[in-house]
Amino acid sequence: MNRPLLLCGMGLTAAIAYPLLVPNYLVTIGMLVFFTAFIGQSWNIAGGFAGQTSFGHVVFFGTGAYTSTILQVTYGWNPWLAWPIAMAAGGAVGWVIAVLSFRAGLRGSYFALITLAFAEVFRILANSVPFTKGGLGMLIKADPRPINFQFKDPIWVYYLALLLCIVSLLIAWQLTRSRFGARLVAIRENEDAARALGIDVFAEKVKVLTLSGAMCAAGGTFYAQKYLYIDPGIAFGVDKSVEMLLVSMVGGAGTIFGPLIGSFTLMGINEVTRWLASVVPALKNVQPLSLVVYGIMLILIVARLPDGLMSLFRRRPRHA
Amino acid sequence: MLEVREVSKSFGGLKAVDRASLDVACGEIVGLIGPNGAGKTTLFATIAGFHRPDAGTVSFEGKPVTGLAPHRICAAGMVRTFQITQPFAGISVRENIMVGAYLHTADRRLAAREAEAVAALVGMKDQLDQRGADLTVAGRKRLELARALATGPRLLLLDEVMAGLNPTEIVEIVGVIRNIREAGVTILLIEHVMQAVTSLAERVYVLNQGRMIAEGTPASIADDEQVIEAYLGHGAAKVLRA
Numbered sequence: 001m002n003r004p005l006l007l008c009g010m011g012l013t014a015a016i017a018y019p020l021l022v023p024n025y026l027v028t029i030g031m032l033v034f035f036t037a038f039i040g041q042s043w044n045i046a047g048g049f050a051g052q053t054s055f056g057h058v059v060f061f062g063t064g065a066y067t068s069t070i071l072q073v074t075y076g077w078n079p080w081l082a083w084p085i086a087m088a089a090g091g092a093v094g095w096v097i098a099v100l101s102f103r104a105g106l107r108g109s110y111f112a113l114i115t116l117a118f119a120e121v122f123r124i125l126a127n128s129v130p131f132t133k134g135g136l137g138m139l140i141k142a143d144p145r146p147i148n149f150q151f152k153d154p155i156w157v158y159y160l161a162l163l164l165c166i167v168s169l170l171i172a173w174q175l176t177r178s179r180f181g182a183r184l185v186a187i188r189e190n191e192d193a194a195r196a197l198g199i200d201v202f203a204e205k206v207k208v209l210t211l212s213g214a215m216c217a218a219g220g221t222f223y224a225q226k227y228l229y230i231d232p233g234i235a236f237g238v239d240k241s242v243e244m245l246l247v248s249m250v251g252g253a254g255t256i257f258g259p260l261i262g263s264f265t266l267m268g269i270n271e272v273t274r275w276l277a278s279v280v281p282a283l284k285n286v287q288p289l290s291l292v293v294y295g296i297m298l299i300l301i302v303a304r305l306p307d308g309l310m311s312l313f314r315r316r317p318r319h320a
Numbered sequence: 321m322l323e324v325r326e327v328s329k330s331f332g333g334l335k336a337v338d339r340a341s342l343d344v345a346c347g348e349i350v351g352l353i354g355p356n357g358a359g360k361t362t363l364f365a366t367i368a369g370f371h372r373p374d375a376g377t378v379s380f381e382g383k384p385v386t387g388l389a390p391h392r393i394c395a396a397g398m399v400r401t402f403q404i405t406q407p408f409a410g411i412s413v414r415e416n417i418m419v420g421a422y423l424h425t426a427d428r429r430l431a432a433r434e435a436e437a438v439a440a441l442v443g444m445k446d447q448l449d450q451r452g453a454d455l456t457v458a459g460r461k462r463l464e465l466a467r468a469l470a471t472g473p474r475l476l477l478l479d480e481v482m483a484g485l486n487p488t489e490i491v492e493i494v495g496v497i498r499n500i501r502e503a504g505v506t507i508l509l510i511e512h513v514m515q516a517v518t519s520l521a522e523r524v525y526v527l528n529q530g531r532m533i534a535e536g537t538p539a540s541i542a543d544d545e546q547v548i549e550a551y552l553g554h555g556a557a558k559v560l561r562a
Contacts, residue, residue, distance in 0.1 A: 179422045179431070186419040189408035189452075196368065196402070198394035198423040198471055 015162055019155045031158040033260075033267045034165040035222065039240075040247035040259030041168035042215035047245065048253035049175050050208045051188025055112045056119030057216055057244045059097070060090040062126065062235035064217025065224040069138050070131060079140075079149035083221050090217020091210045098209035102202050107191070116238070123236030137231025140224065149225040157226055164222065165260065168215065172256040184208055188254070216244075246294070250301055252308025261309050269293050321346045321506055322367070322398070322475055327376030328530075329359075329366050336362040338530035339376065344475065349497070349507045351521035351538070353514070355551050359530040360510045361403055364479055368400040369393040380475065395423065399468045400477040403510070405460035407452035413439065414448040416463055420470030434470060441503070442466045442496050458489045462496070469500065476500065478509040482516050490516055514552070518542075518560055526551060 015034075019027040039061060046052045067089040068082035077085075101114045126132045144150040151157050175181030183204050186194040195201050224230050243266075251262025273289040283289055305311055322344040329337040337359040344350045354360050365371045367378050369390040378386045380398050388396075408416045417435035418428075425431055439445050442462045447455065455463060461481050468476055478497070482490050494516055501507055511517045517524060518538035526534040526541060528550040534541055541547050542560040552560070 177428055179426045179428070182415065182419055182422055182431075185411060185415070186408055189410055190406045192370075193402065193406035193408065193467075194419070195370075195390040196394060196400050196406075197420045197467055198391045198399070199419070200389070200391045 012166075016159075019158045024154050027154045027158050029267060029271065031154065031161045031226075033263050034158070034161040035219065035226075036243060036247055036267065037260040037263035038161065038164040038168045038222075039216055039219040040244050040251075040263055041165070041172055042212050042219065043244035044248040044253060044255075044259050045172065045175065045215070046208050046212035048248050048255070048258060049172070049181060049188065050184035050205065051254075052205060052209065053108070053112045053245075054115040054241070055245070056115035056117070056238075056241050057212075058236055058238065058240040059115065059119040059122050060093055060213040060216035061220040061223070061240055061244075062119075062122055062230075062232075063093045063213075064090045064220025065230045065235045066126060066132055066138075066220075067217070068221040069140060069224045069230055073138055073140060074131065078147070079221070079225055080147075083149075083218065086221045087214040087217050090220070091214035093217075094209040094211075094213020095206060097213075098206040102205050116241070119236055119238065119241060123232045126232035126236055132232070135232060137229060137234070140228040142228055150228070160222070164218065169256060169260070171211075171215070176256060180204070180207070185254070246298065248308075250297065250308055252310025255308065255310040258308050258310050265297075265309065266294065269297065321348075321381055322508065323377075323379045324363075324367060325377045325379075327363065327366055327373045327378065329362055329371055329373050335530050337366065337373075337527075340527065340530065340532045341376075342525050342532065342535070344506060344508050346474075346506055347501070347504075348523065349501055349509070349521050351517040351524040352508065352510045352527060353512070353517060353524055353541075353551065354527035357529075358527040358551075360527050361479055363527065364400060364477055364510060368398065368477060370400075394471055394473075397472075397474040398477065399471050399473040399475075401464040401468050401479055401481060403479040403483065405457075405464050407455065407460055407463055409451065409453035411452060412448065413444060413450050413452065413455070413459075413463060413466075416452050417466045417470045420467040421472075423471040435466075438466050438470045441469065441499060443492065457484045458486075458493075461485065461493065465493075465496065465500075469505070473505060475506045475508065478507060478511075480510050480512060482511060482513045494520060514556060514560060 018030055043054065043057045047054055064086040067086040068079055071077040071082040071085060072079050097115065097118055101111055106114055127135050144152040183199050186199060187201055187204060191201055247262030247266055248259045250265055251260065252258030270290045273293055277283045277289050286292060301308060324340065324342045326339045326341055327337055328339055340363055352360055362371065366373050369388050372387045377384060380396055385393050385396060408419065414432065414435050417438055418431045421431040421434040439448055442465050444462050444466055447459060452463065465481060482493060485493065490513060497507065497520060521538060524538050524541045525532055526547050533550060534544045534547045542557045548554060548557045
């Protein structure tokens with residue numbers, strides 16, 4: 001049996017067994033690891049594989065969260081049925097942003113800035129239009145039954161997050177072995193060369209941002225169903241965008257497991273620093289300590305490991 | 321096969337290409353020469369769709385392709401390489417070439433097989449697993465050629481594939497280009513290395529300050545007073561005639 005497959009099998013077994021062995025608190029932490037890896041992967045598909053670095057991916061997350069929540073709260077939809085609509089809405093927002101910015105020829109940091117601007121515009125709109133209930137936010141009525149996409153036992157939320165993460169890994173894996181993925185990488189590496197070799201750069205970039213937007217929106221709905229409350233700051237806050245970008249960069253942008261490794265690492269730092277702050281009196285006033293460590297870590301990674309933690313595991317150059 | 325008629329292209333006040341025309345017939349190797357800044361690369365870029373011409377027309381195999389996007393032109397069967405090599409630096413040579421092969425197949429295995437075949441044709445068989453960034457200048461030039469070939473073109477536009485190569489490497493790549501033509505691909509090449517042009521090309525166009533000043537066999541070009549004045553110089557012309 002080949003080694004990568006064996007490792008994946010072991011990892012999966014451990015992930016399935018994990019919540020059965022630990023207290024609820026740790027189950028929720030594990031859920032957050034997989035959930036963050038999932039939305040991180042949605043960023044990674046556009047930002048890592050295709051090199052279209054977005055600073056405002058939360059725009060898709062919030063679109064998904066608000067779409068399903070509005071359908072549910074205002075129009076009485078079942079959240080499971082609202083989920084695909086939320087994804088379609090996220091995909092549509094991705095499509096529109098891509099068409100507008102790539103039609104205008106925005107690349108690199110200009111594209112990053114325009115996505116940031118879109119996210120901010122959506123946040124301000126969500127704050128001011130009536131159907132989002134503005135700054136008050138929207139509360140989903142608690143009724144913990146699986147049919148309502150609400151679960152009494154956190155273990156089911158954990159397994160759902162795990163499933164999402166696996167699906168996102170499969171999508172990324174497919175990208176490493178398909179024509180679409182090869183074209184995205186070509187665009188990331190050199191747009192002019194890609195065009196000369198017959199790639200419709202515009203169309204491919206629109207496609208990937210649509211896909212990425214739909215995925216990220218699925219995460220938005222999941223998040224709303226878990227916490228049963230969203231407001232503009234949660235749904236369109238810039239910190240979520242940074243989180244998605246960070247887990248991918250730390251783990252390894254453009255790699256299959258990068259976002260998962262990154263998410264694992266950041267969540268680990270989070271917990272360790274929280275514990276440190278509680279036992280070392282001198283650190284009590286450094287709030288939040290995790291951000292300090294994140295910052296140091298990001299500097300180290302950018303300087304020493306520009307391809308992320310994944311590059312530590314790679315023994316030889318990637319090839320098909 | 322390729323007809324370029326009275327194409328002009330300006331950048332601001334600078335007329336980079338001024339009513340230039342050229343023809344390439346199926347199966348030929350045609351050279352495009354001229355001093356630095358003559359507009360050769362601009363003309364190439366205009367033919368391949370990277371610039372929209374201000375005036376004039378380009379047609380390929382009888383169909384107008386003027387101002388079409390590069391990917392459409394490539395799909396039509398005409399592909400260019402870059403003078404300043406543009407490898408996909410972070411991926412392997414095999415993956416680089418596969419990007420070209422994916423133009424006509426979505427099948428990964430088929431694309432990989434084709435990449436290997438093309439690599440063998442240009443002499444890169446042993447470098448398939450190297451990263452684009454790790455190649456030497458000669459390797460990058462070959463990779464440009466290989467990727468373009470993998471798209472399955474009928475007309476190949478080569479922009480200075482020999483610049484920066486040493487004499488041994490030039491001899492090798494001249495052989496590669498001959499092989500490509502034998503395989504049925506028509507070639508239009510920009511070149512500074514005159515010896516290579518005269519040994520490869522059946523016909524040569526000379527561009528100077530955006531204008532086509534001469535056209536003919538390499539030998540007749542070496543006799544052309546205008547070309548000698550503008551580009552070759554008397555010494556080089558003598559060597560070429562010999």
